[in-house]
Amino acid sequence: MGSKKTVSRYTMKSEQGTHSFEIVGYSLTKIIGVGKFIRSGTFAVGGYDWGIRFYPNGLNEAYTQYVSVYLELLSKDSATYASYDLRLVNQETGLPQSVLSESTPGLFKSSGITRFAKGRSSFMLRTNLEMGELGYIKEDCLIIECVVTVIKKPQLSNPTVYSEIKVQTSGLSDHYGKLLLEQEGADVTFVVEGEKIAAHKIVLAARSPVFKAELYGQMKEKNARRITVRDMRPHVFRALLRFIYTDSLPDMDDLGGDDYSDMIGLLLVAADRYAMDSMKSQCERILSELLDVKTLAVTLALADKHNCSGLKDVCIEFIAASNKMDAIVATKGYADLKRACPSVLVDAFEKACKFRRI
Incomplete structure (x- = not known):
């Protein structure tokens, strides 16, 4: 007799968006007076409209030595929870510097003062903002960046009844990874900078047209059991074989910064060399994110x-x-x-x- 299982799901999701507000002609904004603001273009995150308010001469007379910046909910008759991070962009390095942030989502309501993020009237001393060595203002342009994370309305599904049948996963990539690791039945050895690496011709040929031509075509290596690989490091070739056998890149948590970026570049070169398009596209995506x-x-x-x-x-x-x-x-x-x-x-x-x- 089969077992029954009921399932309901309460789902909360968030959506994050970043808006860059470029103020060109920054010095001219200082003539608009205390308590006056300029506003960014409207941008949408999580189904709501938002804007950035910038007070070049301070929010009021008590803060005339400061600039003030606020995130504002612009959608009418709305309420939502959101967190935010207000940043200034160093235009020498292109890197944003967080100045005011709130990681815990707060309530925004379109009516009254609650439409604004919990701001700080003393956002930054104007003299600090205009210090040349900080790089915030270049060619009379200031860039304010705001990252908004909106908590979307939760959804509760109706209970669903399932007859539960446990399905065993094939573990195909695990099996092939074990085959590569244990080298059972390996019929070709690659020599990479003096290091010997064993593999299986049929697996390589099935995954890479270059290996297929090299191992089963008219190339001189067709009947060879040992092939020298030039212009490639052993750890890169091992990573290539891992992808061929398991369809996944190796764990590179121990690499950081430039080392990680350099390794992904080397893997892209290897993937292109052996026409491993799926591996190449993964490397392209990672490099685009870096x-x-x-x-x-x-x-x-x-x-x-x-x-x-x-x-x-x-x-x-x-x-x-x-x-x-x-x-x-x-x-x-x-x-x-x-x-x-x-x-x-x-x-x-x-x-x-x-x-x-x-």
Whole structure:
């Protein structure tokens, strides 16, 4: 007799959005007077409309030495819970600096004072804001960034009755991973910088057209049981084999910062070399998420060399959407790219200009 199981689910979800408010002609805003504000364009997060209020001369006479900034709920007849992080962007580095944040969601109601985040009238001393070494104002432009996380309305499903049948998972990737690890039945050995790595021809050929041609085609390695792999590090080749056998990248929690980014770049090169498109696309996605001023030029060069059109477009959009060209030009990666492949930069900047005009 089969067992019965009933299930209901109470679901709470959040939605996060970031808005960048660029104030061009910052010095001119100081003529509007104390208690006067300028407001950002309306932006939507979690189904609600929001805005940023900026008081260049302070909220009132008690705070004339400060600038004041507030997040405001603009939707009419609405109420929601949200958290926020108000930041100022250092335009030398492109990095935002958190100035005022609230990690615990608070109630916003469209009526009365509760439509504003719990702000601080003394958001920042104007003299500190305008200090050149902080990089907040450049070419008379100030950028305020606000990250809003909205708690969406919870949903409760009606109870559902299931006849429960336990299904065993195949564990296919685990089985293949074990096959690679234990090397049982391995029929080919790769030598990578003197290190011997065993594998199975049929698995490699099934996953990679390059390996298929190398191991079963007319290439000289067809009948070889030992193949030397040049221009690749052993740990990168092992990571390539892991993806071939398990469809997953290795755990890289021990790598941080530049080491992690460099490793993903090496994996992308390996994936392109052996036509592992799914692995290559995963590496492209990770590199796009790591993109910043420091990595832009190196990533653009990598994308161009290995025909990563999606990653190249992300680099171009980054150039078009940012005001960080001085910082980008100052990087070593930019100098290397300019010297080695200037046509890539020309193409990127032309497309970026077109992107800005859209």
